[in-house]
Amino acid sequence: MAKLQAIRGMNDILPEQSLSWQYLERIFQGVVRRFGYQEIRFPVLEQTELFKRSIGEVTDIVEKEMYSFDDRNGDNLSLRPEGTAGCVRAADQHGLLYNQQQRLWYAGPMFRHERPQQGRYRQFHQFGVEAFGMAGPDIDAEILQLAASLWQDLGLTDYLSLEINNIGSAEDRQRYAAELTVFLQSKVEQLDDDARKRMHSNPLRVLDSKNPAVQEALQGCPQLGDFVSSESVAHYQQLQAMLEAAEIAFTENPRLVRGLDYYNYCVYEWTTESLGAQGAVCGGGRYDGLVEMLGGKTTLAAGFAIGIERLVLMLESLHKIPDSALHPVDVYLLVVGDKLAAQGLQLAQQIRSHYPQLGVVAHCGGGKYKRQLKRAFSGGARLAVVLERDEEGSEPLQSLKIRRLDDSGESETVPIDEIIPKLGEFL
Ligand code: ATP
Ligand code: MG
Helix, strand or coil: CCCCCCCCCCCCEEEEEHHHHHHHHHHHHHHHHHHHCCCCCCCCCEHHHHHHHHHHHCCCHHHHHEEEEECCCCEEEEECCCHHHHHHHHHHCCCCCCCCCCEEEEEEEEECCCCCCCCCCEEEEEEEEEECCCCCCCHHHHHHHHHHHHHHCCCCCEEEEEEEEECCCCHHHHHHHHHHHHHHHHHHHCCCCHHHHHHHHHHHHHHHHCHHHHHCCCCCCHHHHHCCHHHHHHHHHHHHHHHHHEEEEEEECCCCCCCCCCEEEEEEEEEEEECCCEEEEEEECCCHHHHHHHCCCCCCCEEEEEEHHHHHHHHHHHCCCHHHHHHHCCEEEECCCCCCCCCCHHHHHHHHHHHHCCCCECHHHHCCCCHHHHHHHHHCCCCCEECCCCCCCCCCCEEEEEEEECCCCCCCEECCCCCCCHHHHCC
């Protein structure tokens, strides 16, 4: 029978790659813990309406990219294409938002039916943080400081740059959109189908078109910056001052509007040149209107999402993952001879309880010394402990050998009751 394959654009993450993921997850969790953010978990499946209302009907995600279907009850559901909508839905449903301040984070798979390529998949994963109940710009600066700390801890600071923009309030953007539509109408010949469709329904989305011809047509278009309110400008200027004080470098990008409708005031994106076309690693901003759009009370809100696959690609291609994170086995016990199996398991357990930070594997399944040693090397262990019958054949074993699995090949035969301290010397 033919073997079944995974769905295109949905990746298996095999044990070796999981080590990179786990390393990144540990660092991320360390950072959010230090900033006092708490984890929230919510379903991968929600009512389609949730995403239509929050992300916006006239967006790439809702128009083309969602995995939506009717379930057996006839309810229209969608796999989540991003985390903010579900996070807000869950937090509001459980009363975490009204009159409160929250600092939350989440991690997990997201689903978008895009064209799969390097750094762009149909199931991908995000880390996100969302903060509620704070007017900013201090919380916006804190969130960017959190991202900057993550890059710092991962050794990626030099490879990422921050772009920010002030997109004003929903009303500001409405006034701007009207002017932009007039401008786009005057350039209609140069626009593609998408842009023509959007110049009426959602003209701002034309600004982040990836079509160079459309970008060309946009030369000389009205600038959003000329339409934003003085409150929004003040917020933006204060944010910039705080970023400068925190020594977080940034550039302003007046074209940055982001793909989702729910943002207001400041939006931002961290991008890298080390990934080719898929350079966006982290995007976010304020979204003070979203909770209300989803039926809750007006709630101040801000956050970002990070693409985990793109970060892993960066870490791997730049060799930023420490060796220790890539070798889960530290000590490999070679157990040569059937009768030593029980003693091997017992000794491994003794080593684990004395050195709980180590990965300790006792060879299972028998086999010759040479084959077992090969396994020890291929598993990346640093040390081998060899249980092998000595000449007198005494049982249980009275002594064993510790061997360094590096170029030195240094080894020592050790009485069995000295193995624990001796291992400590070898480590
Ligand atoms: P892009 O411009 O690359 O399409 P986006 O603006 O659609 O990104 P967001 O919705 O802001 O992305 O999601 C936040 C992050 O999630 C992105 O910066 C990116 O790192 C990651 N991401 C988004 N879509 C995908 C995808 N299909 N595959 C892998 N990662 C993705
Ligand atoms: Mg996208």
